[in-house]
Amino acid sequence: MKKLIFVAVGVLALSLQALAKSPIEVTDARIFAPMKGSNATAGYAVIKNISQKSVTLVLKKAEPFQAAELHETIEKDGRMSMQRIEKLVIEAHHGFELKPGGNHIMLFDANKAVNENDVIHVQFDIDGHPETVDFKVILRNKN
């Protein structure tokens, strides 16, 4: 009986988690397929905070890449410089664009082939809650 209650509580908890509405909406999420000669690639998206309060996003992982990081590209002394950032904070009802030449997701060393139209399940921590966002893989060398 105890076992049954534990299972029921577990199922209920999972169901509630599934029903919980995400505070963000993500569109145009894409990752460029890695290119030969480089072990790094980038991902971009438009993220909108649809909740009533600010949200904090931390990038956790994006398999099959060995590392996934948030970076910002900034101009410094006439040079474009990239720096890792730990989190993104998006104010309530505001959007944030991860875009070429600006903030982006940086991905390193895929341990298996990543091809056009693959979907990469990018895992974030949003205000302490895990959330997965699907990014579609696209090619750079294609109009």
Added chain:
Amino acid sequence: MIAAFISLIGVAAILFYANRTPTLGGNFEAVSVTGAWHFADEAKDLNLLYIGYAKCPDVCPLALSYSREAVAKFSVDELKRLRVLFLSVDTEHDTPQSVAEYAKQFDPNFIGLTGSKNQIDRAVNLFGASYIVELNPKSYLGYSIAHTDRIFFLNKKGIVIDSITSPRSSEIIVEKIKEHL
């Protein structure tokens, strides 16, 4: 009369010298997938040069992607008078083979180059560009390279005749190519 004429020539020469535009660029050496490479050897009427590194996931592939889109607008005959060069400053990690392979994925005619640190530094200085290797222990890669984000347009002698800072569209590259080709 003669003295006045000579004075006039002298003043004109001084004014010309004072107002002349500083010249950037020239012939430079690097290493390609086939070995030693000199700009002058197979220089085209118009040469586009971008200085970056292959592990750069953001602005370098952006510039090369827009360059690819731009050159696709031109005819085969026009492209015979044009070439695109990608010069890697990451002399520690990029090899002539890896840079060549990287560049060719954007367009089979793009030429990927690197070289010794001396060769790269000389080329970078020649074009008034710059780069700094920044250690980044918090990142998986451990470093990044801050670098000039500019497409240089070079004539057949390697002289900079135009440039685009932080190219963010192919249209502006097309316009410049049309203007100079």
